[in-house]
Amino acid sequence: MADNIQFDLVSPERKLMSVQASEVQIPGAEGDLTAMAGHSPLITTLRPGILTVTTDGQPQEFTVTGGFAEISPEGVTVLAEKSLPRTEMTQDVLNDWVTEAHRAHKDAHPSVADDAAKLLADMVAMGGHIGLDPNQPNL
Structure with missing residues (x-):
């Protein structure tokens, strides 16, 4: 078409x-x-x-x-x-992805820390949008 x-x-x-x-x-x-x-x-x-x-x-x-x-x-x-x-996104998968993003933010060089914080915030927001709780504290 x-x-x-x-x-x-x-x-x-x-x-x-x-x-x-x-x-x-x-x-x-x-x-x-x-x-x-x-x-x-x-x-x-x-x-x-x-x-x-x-x-x-x-x-x-x-x-x-x-x-x-x-x-x-x-x-x-x-x-x-x-x-x-x-349909394959589960609470456990989201928790793993958010934990990985949280670790990247914590280990980020100061020059990219803001980018890592944005990535983490977007990951948490995505979980909330699809009805999952990322089980991670906000920054």
Whole structure:
């Protein structure tokens, strides 16, 4: 279909999805955006959040912790640091991801401590958005 774009979602562990999609909602580091057929070329970094892919009118959600999205008029490729289908995201997985982010913040060089704090805050917010409690104190 002319109104669809190729969408590919890849993490270091596996390819999570490769489909024709009508739209992709992306948690961009500079703000959320929606990519559709004919979108102007763009590369953006991701923040922890929910990536939503609509295929055949049905949205499918994935949690992502960061990475990059490359958007072109023909498609979207997301290279995620970590990603899972929303249905596979559990309290234990979220706790592990938040603990890792908390450790990175604690060990961060002062020049990147603010970036690490933002990553941790976004991770905690993502958990709250999907109904999970990250079991971690706020900064």
